[in-house]
Structure formats: C-alpha cells, structure tokens
Amino acid sequence: MDWKRLVSGTLFFFILFLSVGSSSPPDDMEQLIDAFRRAGGRSETAVLHHGNRTRNPLPREEVGDLARRLSRELGLKPARRTESRHGHRWTATGKWGRNLTVRLNVINDRADLRKNRPYISVSLTGRGHPDRKWSHLRNRLEKVLAANGISPQIQFSIQGSGPMAGSNPEEAVRRVLKRLNAREIEGMRTDRTTSISAFSPALRGGLETKGGTMNVQVAARMDRNGERLILTLGTPIITIEY
Numbered sequence: 001m002d003w004k005r006l007v008s009g010t011l012f013f014f015i016l017f018l019s020v021g022s023s024s025p026p027d028d029m030e031q032l033i034d035a036f037r038r039a040g041g042r043s044e045t046a047v048l049h050h051g052n053r054t055r056n057p058l059p060r061e062e063v064g065d066l067a068r069r070l071s072r073e074l075g076l077k078p079a080r081r082t083e084s085r086h087g088h089r090w091t092a093t094g095k096w097g098r099n100l101t102v103r104l105n106v107i108n109d110r111a112d113l114r115k116n117r118p119y120i121s122v123s124l125t126g127r128g129h130p131d132r133k134w135s136h137l138r139n140r141l142e143k144v145l146a147a148n149g150i151s152p153q154i155q156f157s158i159q160g161s162g163p164m165a166g167s168n169p170e171e172a173v174r175r176v177l178k179r180l181n182a183r184e185i186e187g188m189r190t191d192r193t194t195s196i197s198a199f200s201p202a203l204r205g206g207l208e209t210k211g212g213t214m215n216v217q218v219a220a221r222m223d224r225n226g227e228r229l230i231l232t233l234g235t236p237i238i239t240i241e242y
C-alpha cells in the first residue's frame with residue numbers, strides 16, 4: 001500500500017469518527033415523543049412547563065420589574081398584576097408562531113415580606129405533533145430564565161389518542177413503559193384509568209418519592225363512551241389534565 005492510499009484511508013476514518021462522535025443522542029423530550037409514536041399514539045397536545053422560584057430573594061418592589069422583563073424577553077403582551085389573599089400575581093400571554101400559546105405567571109406569595117423568592121411559571125402549549133423545533137423552543141425558554149436568575153426546571157408532556165384495536169389502558173401504558181425500558185415506581189388504577197410513575201435509565205434526572213426515583217409518568221384512560229383511548233406521557237411528571 002503506497003503512502004497516499006494510507007493517508008487517504010486514515011483521513012476517512014478520522015472524519016467518520018468525528019461525525020459519529022458529534023451526533024448528540026436524543027434528549028428526554030425526543031425520546032418521549034418517539035415512545036408515544038411507536039406505541040401507536042396520535043399526538044394532539046404538547047406542553048413544555050417551567051415552575052421554580054428565583055435563585056435569590058428579591059425586594060418586593062422588584063418582583064413587578066422581573067415580571068415585566070420576562071414578558072418582554074419572551075415576546076408576550078405586557079404583564080398584568082392582580083392581588084388576592086394569596087399574594088400578588090403578574091400574568092402575561094402571547095404566541096410563538098401560529099400554534100403555540102405561551103403563558104407566564106410571576107407569583108409573590110409572601111408580599112408581606114421585604115424580600116422573597118417569587119415563583120415563576122411558564123407554559124408553552126402547542127397543538128398537533130411536536131417536531132424538532134421544540135428543542136429550540138426549550139433552549140430559548142431556558143436562556144431567558146437563566147439570564148434572569150431562574151434555574152430552569154423543565155417538564156414536558158404529550159397527549160393524544162391511543163390505539164384502540166385490542167387495547168385497554170393498562171396495556172397501552174405497559175407498551176410505552178416497555179419502549180422506555182422503565183420500571184414501575186408507583187401507580188393508580190381504576191376501571192377506566194391506569195396511571196404509572198416509573199424510572200427509565202434512558203431519561204435524565206427525576207423526582208424522589210417514597211417508592212424511589214421516578215422520571216416518567218404514563219397515563220391512559222377510556223372516554224365516557226368507551227370509544228376513545230386517551231394516552232398521556234410526561235417527564236418527569238405529567239403537567240396537563242389526564
């Protein structure tokens with residue numbers, strides 16, 4: 001073998017190694033979407049939700065400034081303030097594109113204190129099947145939160161119709177858990193509904209419960225007429241009604 005062929009072959013394998021190493025594995029959200037699809041589900045609604053307090057206490061007069069800044073940086077309408085016995089709340093809504101609704105809540109539940117860590121909630125709700133752009137949406141949300149002293153705590157849920165042929169809620173849930181190689185931590189079962197919290201080594205993080213760490217929740221139920229199976233997945237938990 002002459003030296004030109006040797007160099008050419010070495011370069012080929014080096015480039016191949018770099019291309020393989022640079023491809024990132026699917027994130028938790030992508031894995032959940034894939035498991036939903038492979039289980040025969042047809043997506044109708046997807047929700048990205050953040051809920052957490054600010055890292056540091058803020059003077060109460062600055063909480064409104066934070067709400068207005070977040071609403072502006074998230075491209076929402078101006079935040080409106082309301083008061084109740086639970087404290088002060090600033091709410092703002094808006095659209096990211098045609099089918100995605102964004103809602104912001106900034107809650108100062110201890111307005112009597114000079115300083116407090118307000119609770120920040122942001123939800124992104126979309127219709128239809130979530131695609132790759134959702135990873136970019138999540139990154140956009142995380143950057144805005146982090147820049148304003150808020151540690152992102154992102155939860156993702158997907159819901160839609162499950163396969164009806166030869167299926168029931170328990171079977172539908174088990175099918176998804178098998179796709180994720182997940183083991184049950186705790187569950188709730190009725191005649192029409194099965195909801196299981198589980199741990200999957202394929203997903204990151206998790207929540208500590210009495211039964212152990214869980215990082216995925218899967219629920220399925222039959223509608224009142226027994227004509228439609230509603231399938232819902234969430235990581236680490238489901239954040240929409242099921």
